[in-house]
Amino acid sequence: MRIPSRVIGGALIVTLLTQLTACGTLFYPDRRGQIDGKIDPVVAAMDAIGILFYVIPGLIAFGIDFATGAIYYPGGRTAQVAPEKLREALSPDGKVDNLKLQAILESELGQRLPLNDPRLIQQRGSVEQLAAYQRVPAA
Structure with a gap:
């Protein structure tokens, strides 16, 4: 009677460990803290496989x-760049x-932005933003 309980216990441990590895929290810890967004189908599929085999751990x-x-x-x-540099x-x-802006962003952020x-998509600034830089709006 002792061997079947060890087999059952071992099988239970293996199933729980395999289910825990299917959790996106373990694979992508840097994604924690997000509120919403587009669902990653790989993580959803791993969780769905968990539901197919082990309902409670999958849920x-x-x-x-x-x-x-x-x-x-x-x-x-x-990323943010100080207004004085901009x-x-x-x-x-x-x-x-654009050439000066690209050089500033490359030196500050370490990335080349095209x-x-x-x-x-370029957006026009407001009069208040130009006033903050002591500039006069062009007509």
């Missing part, structure tokens, strides 16, 4: 991944020199 894995945000793709990254890229009439890419 727990889904719950953990949704609660921690590890099931979502990572969000966009942001002032060098502005001309006196308030227009932005500011001449046709997919780039």
